[in-house]
Amino acid sequence: MLPFDLFEYQSRLTKTKKRMEEKGIDVLLVTDPANMNYLTGYDAWSFYVHQMLAVIIDEPQPLWIGRYQDAKGARTKTWLHEENVYAYPDYYVHSAIHHPMDYIGQKLVDLGHGKKTIGVEMDNYYFSAKAFIQLQNNLPNARFIDADLLVNYVRLIKSEQEINYMKRAAMIAEHAMYKGTESIRAGMRECDIAAQIYYYMLSGTEEYGGDYPAIVPLLPTGENTAIPHLTWTERSFQEGDAVIVELAGCYKRYHVPLARTVSIGNPSEDLQRVTPIVVEGLEEVLDAVKPGMTCGEVEEVWRKSLKKHGIEKEARLGYSVGLNYPPDWGEHTASIRARDTTVLQPNMTFHLIPGLWFDKYGIEISESFRVTEDGCETFTNYPRDLMIKDPFIINPHGGKIS
Amino acid sequence: MLPFDLFEYQSRLTKTKKRMEEKGIDVLLVTDPANMNYLTGYDAWSFYVHQMLAVIIDEPQPLWIGRYQDAKGARTKTWLHEENVYAYPDYYVHSAIHHPMDYIGQKLVDLGHGKKTIGVEMDNYYFSAKAFIQLQNNLPNARFIDADLLVNYVRLIKSEQEINYMKRAAMIAEHAMYKGTESIRAGMRECDIAAQIYYYMLSGTEEYGGDYPAIVPLLPTGENTAIPHLTWTERSFQEGDAVIVELAGCYKRYHVPLARTVSIGNPSEDLQRVTPIVVEGLEEVLDAVKPGMTCGEVEEVWRKSLKKHGIEKEARLGYSVGLNYPPDWGEHTASIRARDTTVLQPNMTFHLIPGLWFDKYGIEISESFRVTEDGCETFTNYPRDLMIKDPFIINPHGGKIS
Numbered sequence: 001m002l003p004f005d006l007f008e009y010q011s012r013l014t015k016t017k018k019r020m021e022e023k024g025i026d027v028l029l030v031t032d033p034a035n036m037n038y039l040t041g042y043d044a045w046s047f048y049v050h051q052m053l054a055v056i057i058d059e060p061q062p063l064w065i066g067r068y069q070d071a072k073g074a075r076t077k078t079w080l081h082e083e084n085v086y087a088y089p090d091y092y093v094h095s096a097i098h099h100p101m102d103y104i105g106q107k108l109v110d111l112g113h114g115k116k117t118i119g120v121e122m123d124n125y126y127f128s129a130k131a132f133i134q135l136q137n138n139l140p141n142a143r144f145i146d147a148d149l150l151v152n153y154v155r156l157i158k159s160e161q162e163i164n165y166m167k168r169a170a171m172i173a174e175h176a177m178y179k180g181t182e183s184i185r186a187g188m189r190e191c192d193i194a195a196q197i198y199y200y201m202l203s204g205t206e207e208y209g210g211d212y213p214a215i216v217p218l219l220p221t222g223e224n225t226a227i228p229h230l231t232w233t234e235r236s237f238q239e240g241d242a243v244i245v246e247l248a249g250c251y252k253r254y255h256v257p258l259a260r261t262v263s264i265g266n267p268s269e270d271l272q273r274v275t276p277i278v279v280e281g282l283e284e285v286l287d288a289v290k291p292g293m294t295c296g297e298v299e300e301v302w303r304k305s306l307k308k309h310g311i312e313k314e315a316r317l318g319y320s321v322g323l324n325y326p327p328d329w330g331e332h333t334a335s336i337r338a339r340d341t342t343v344l345q346p347n348m349t350f351h352l353i354p355g356l357w358f359d360k361y362g363i364e365i366s367e368s369f370r371v372t373e374d375g376c377e378t379f380t381n382y383p384r385d386l387m388i389k390d391p392f393i394i395n396p397h398g399g400k401i402s
Numbered sequence: 403m404l405p406f407d408l409f410e411y412q413s414r415l416t417k418t419k420k421r422m423e424e425k426g427i428d429v430l431l432v433t434d435p436a437n438m439n440y441l442t443g444y445d446a447w448s449f450y451v452h453q454m455l456a457v458i459i460d461e462p463q464p465l466w467i468g469r470y471q472d473a474k475g476a477r478t479k480t481w482l483h484e485e486n487v488y489a490y491p492d493y494y495v496h497s498a499i500h501h502p503m504d505y506i507g508q509k510l511v512d513l514g515h516g517k518k519t520i521g522v523e524m525d526n527y528y529f530s531a532k533a534f535i536q537l538q539n540n541l542p543n544a545r546f547i548d549a550d551l552l553v554n555y556v557r558l559i560k561s562e563q564e565i566n567y568m569k570r571a572a573m574i575a576e577h578a579m580y581k582g583t584e585s586i587r588a589g590m591r592e593c594d595i596a597a598q599i600y601y602y603m604l605s606g607t608e609e610y611g612g613d614y615p616a617i618v619p620l621l622p623t624g625e626n627t628a629i630p631h632l633t634w635t636e637r638s639f640q641e642g643d644a645v646i647v648e649l650a651g652c653y654k655r656y657h658v659p660l661a662r663t664v665s666i667g668n669p670s671e672d673l674q675r676v677t678p679i680v681v682e683g684l685e686e687v688l689d690a691v692k693p694g695m696t697c698g699e700v701e702e703v704w705r706k707s708l709k710k711h712g713i714e715k716e717a718r719l720g721y722s723v724g725l726n727y728p729p730d731w732g733e734h735t736a737s738i739r740a741r742d743t744t745v746l747q748p749n750m751t752f753h754l755i756p757g758l759w760f761d762k763y764g765i766e767i768s769e770s771f772r773v774t775e776d777g778c779e780t781f782t783n784y785p786r787d788l789m790i791k792d793p794f795i796i797n798p799h800g801g802k803i804s
Contacts, residue, residue, distance in 0.1 A: 132534075195605035210597070229475065231447055
């Protein structure tokens with residue numbers, strides 16, 4: 001029932017404990033939902049309330065501590081034993097009087113961890129400033145140290161099974177890009193295209209069903225292509241519009257992102273000019289990637305390629321990707337950018353997204369890849385070019401579902 | 403272009419400043435994306451990096467401070483003047499060396515706010531423990547106070563335009579529930595139903611396009627109906643399964659949630675027994691709601707109704723709902739539960755979700771409503787009962803899009 005065998009979860013836990021030991025951490029409090037999933041298989045949309053794992057250096061299993069109505073999921077959908085699941089009552093939820101960290105802090109004291117060195121994920125979305133303060137108030141004799149990204153760094157190199165899941169996510173990404181963009185044409189609303197993309201992202205393939213992506217499909221259009229994180233509107237596409245489509249296939253929470261740029265009718269001169277520059281740079285980077293290089297060196301390949309064409313841009317070129325939850329599919333560890341000293345190793349996985357955003361337009365053509373023994377391979381196989389659409393032909397396969 | 407007129411944004415800002423004044427706050431740092439949207443119209447999936455508004459008590463406009471590539475959205479898609487938008491370079495993003503709050507803290511010092519009383523949203527997802535510490539380090543002479551939910555409480559009573567948007571969201575919710583559940587039958591995969599629901603949530607109606615909901619559709623099935631926050635799997639439905647469908651229509655980020663329970667074939671005896679109890683309780687609550695009551699008094703109606711049938715459950719019955727972003731559509735202010743002293747006023751809006759979760763099954767039949775001058779009215783009009791499906795009839799309108 002769990003997506004990985006027990007051996008894999010235990011190996012992840014062992015690697016985590018090794019890093020805890022190196023940092024002198026007795027108890028690691030894991031609030032990142034991806035890290036909770038990674039260590040135990042716990043997977044539910046319950047991260048909007050405070051919850052965590054406590055990884056105790058000399059205990060065989062982490063503890064899960066969360067909301068009462070979610071505890072059954074932790075008991076039955078993870079490899080944790082029932083007695084390692086603790087739950088706070090509902091009156092702690094979004095209350096002005098009670099804070100879940102009061103319960104959790106007291107529980108840790110009761111279990112004998114009140115004087116330990118406790119690692120916390122300081123910059124995680126699901127570990128608020130208030131959560132930290134309430135925890136400190138309840139554990140006055142503990143020593144807290146920043147263990148942000150400790151588990152994320154364990155996640156950096158993927159196992160064979162993780163790569164398999166990403167390959168399935170890639171099939172879903174390709175399918176969603178192909179089918180979702182099929183009906184882009186003048187007169188179609190942005191929201192209808194978003195709907196189609198979602199449909200194919202979730203229904204996936206006959207063999208593999210899709211999961212929700214950590215970021216919604218982004219489809220900035222027209223001048224908005226200069227603003228990469230806008231979501232769709234009710235506006236109808238017009239002839240001459242460019243549309244950037246950035247989406248991810250997601251399988252068992254593993255993501256493979258893919259971005260392409262669509263032109264409805266003839267592309268602008270600007271787009272015609274920059275597209276081959278982006279494709280050339282992208283391909284030079286993919287040709288260059290091999291184990292032993294640093295992320296910074298990879299970025300240099302891109303920067304030099306652009307410079308040949310007189311373009312200089314300071315932006316991150318890519319980032320480590322894999323298991324995740326909203327609001328981000330990036331893992332917040334290695335970034336492909338200047339001065340990142342991460343050394344590439346086989347089965348590291350990245351989203352390489354050499355976006356160029358100018359004043360009135362932008363372009364994105366991206367690839368997700370894994371580092372192999374002697375180079376890299378992309379997860380998806382999708383034409384690397386502008387997608388040029390006839391603005392008025394109604395695609396017979398692209399209609400609404402009735 | 404903005405979803406509300408300038409007068410409405412300014413009235414929101416005035417109300418916010420009044421609360422700031424009451425608390426002695428000179429500068430309010432707003433990191434909740436819903437609050438950022440509420441005050442300025444800013445709407446992008448950029449909240450996965452640190453960003454904020456700074457509302458300064460004696461300045462006519464808030465400042466937007468965020469990532470360089472998102473700043474154009476703040477300059478062109480809000481009512482803020484260009485000079486009130488500040489952006490940090492990309493090397494601050496997910497970096498081990500640079501933290502965006504270093505930039506933001508220094509910017510506030512440069513602008514003369516280094517010695518002010520600064521309000522921060524202490525328990526917000528997008529204000530991490532690290533963000534708070536870095537901000538304090540950069541603003542050593544400022545006094546920080548907890549201003550969590552300050553803007554959320556301004557959002558509690560909706561304007562006419564907000565109610566209009568929620569009515570559109572309600573049309574989308576009804577449509578998505580009707581069309582999305584149409585094809586639930588034995589043999590269909592959970593992910594395919596999630597895909598259909600998403601399709602209708604986003605394509606919306608011909609007049610009103612849908613936006614992404616802050617929570618994905620939840621559809622726990624079979625024994626998993628006892629675990630409310632599980633998301634879909636690749637499993638195929640079977641005859642006899644119950645399925646809880648909880649979704650929201652979303653229009654311009656305003657949510658109207660709706661939950662129903664579906665039985666594939668004859669419902670279990672348990673479901674047959676509890677359904678009328680839930681419906682009766684729900685209707686007694688809706689009949690009782692009127693301005694002047696407290697949320698605690700509303701919950702009492704439900705508790706008494708259940709008690710007639712020998713059921714006692716301690717869980718939150720509902721919560722304030724409206725404008726939001728992932729990971730939650732609830733506003734974290736008023737909750738319909740014991741001891742909540744919020745006094746109901748016209749145009750407060752709630753999701754009333756009297757879920758009952760037992761050991762092996764659960765049921766949810768919910769309504770979203772607004773408080774009126776003399777009672778309440780529900781946003782959606784959807785039969786309040788179990789939805790019983792023939793397990794084997796293939797609905798001719800419910801197939802995949804080809």
